[in-house]
Amino acid sequence: MSTPVRPRIDHSRYARSTGMVVTGVLLLVAGGASAVMGSQAAISSSMSLYGSRDAGSGFFIFAALAGFVGLIVLVMGLSQMTTNIDLTAQYVAEVMRRQETGDDPASTAGEAGGGRRVTSSAARATEPEAVTGETRRSRRDQ
Structure with a gap:
């Protein structure tokens, strides 16, 4: 009895995407939280008699950087996830085709x-x- 021949998968395109997606989401959340904290610092500083005009600017800079990097990492992770889904769909379609035609x-x-x-x-x-x-x-x- 011969062993079944499995369809070939291009393993060079497969990579884990969970870490990138989670990192992207966390950076986006950190950027959003930093923006909220920066806006609260700017509002409370403007209401104070001795407040500074630059209050909260560090939060805004961090928020912009974290949000931008988080968005890029999230898009890269989602792109890798869709690639993995496509590879899996191709593999399943090939297995089903082989079973239907009797090539397997x-x-x-x-x-x-x-x-x-x-x-x-x-x-x-x-x-x-x-x-x-x-x-x-x-x-x-x-």
């Missing part, structure tokens, strides 16, 4: 089986990385 050796048992369809659990059992219950027990006992 895992979809039929071959000449010895009389051309009958093989269930997904039987197809998985032919894969080299499949682990049977007996193998799991033997690994646990070691």
Whole structure:
């Protein structure tokens, strides 16, 4: 019985996107919070008799930088996420196409089986990385 041939995936385009998305969102939130704090400092300083005109400007500078960098990182993370989704969709479409056309050796048992369809659990059992219950027990006992 032959092992199933899996479709090729371009792994060079795959990368994790969660870290970039989370970092981008956190930087955007930090920038927004800094802008609010800067505006509160500017308002309270302008209401004070001895207030400064430059109060809160540091908050605004940080808010602008954090917001700009956060937006760029968020867009990069979302772009990578959509790339990963496209790669997954291409892989699934290729697997489904192979199963429908019969190009996949895992979809039929071959000449010895009389051309009958093989269930997904039987197809998985032919894969080299499949682990049977007996193998799991033997690994646990070691």
